[in-house]
Amino acid sequence: MHELGIAQETLDIALAEAQRQGAARVLSMRLRIGDLSGVVPEALEFALETIMEGTPADGARIVIDHIAPQCTCATCGLQYEIHMSSDTALEGHASACPGTRGSASLQVGDTTLMSPITVSCSYACPRCGAVNTDLLCGKEMDLMSLEVA
Numbered sequence: 001m002h003e004l005g006i007a008q009e010t011l012d013i014a015l016a017e018a019q020r021q022g023a024a025r026v027l028s029m030r031l032r033i034g035d036l037s038g039v040v041p042e043a044l045e046f047a048l049e050t051i052m053e054g055t056p057a058d059g060a061r062i063v064i065d066h067i068a069p070q071c072t073c074a075t076c077g078l079q080y081e082i083h084m085s086s087d088t089a090l091e092g093h094a095s096a097c098p099g100t101r102g103s104a105s106l107q108v109g110d111t112t113l114m115s116p117i118t119v120s121c122s123y124a125c126p127r128c129g130a131v132n133t134d135l136l137c138g139k140e141m142d143l144m145s146l147e148v149a
């Protein structure tokens with residue numbers, strides 16, 4: 001349940017930004033969560049709603065955008081999405097991924113909002129089957145925008 005820590009950091013950033021803008025209240029927060037970030041959006045939303053009580057962000061609307069991981073194949077250049085469940089991202093099981101030839105280790109956690117975890121996942125280019133792909137996105141966990149008043 002590292003969502004609580006992430007929620008706390010997100011709220012701290014939101015409140016600091018609201019204060020910087022001289023706003024009394026946070027009306028809404030928009031978050032972007034990559035499917036490979038290891039964050040369960042529902043758990044994060046619940047954690048946020050819980051800790052926002054009694055703060056200037058009490059009752060703020062939380063909008064969460066999901067980012068599907070995307071790869072570019074280093075062999076043929078094809079760009080494609082990797083589909084995986086959040087359970088897969090969390091547990092690091094390779095078996096549930098759609099591409100099954102070979103495996104790659106992805107380092108997750110290059111944002112300031114979360115601690116590093118490593119997810120092992122196997123995926124391959126749907127066109128040529130190569131596995132030496134570059135991950136373009138899918139590890140994000142960012143506070144995208146903020147509405148204050």
Ligand SMILES: [Zn+2]
Pocket residue numbers: 073074075076077078125126127128129130
């Ligand atoms: Zn390819």
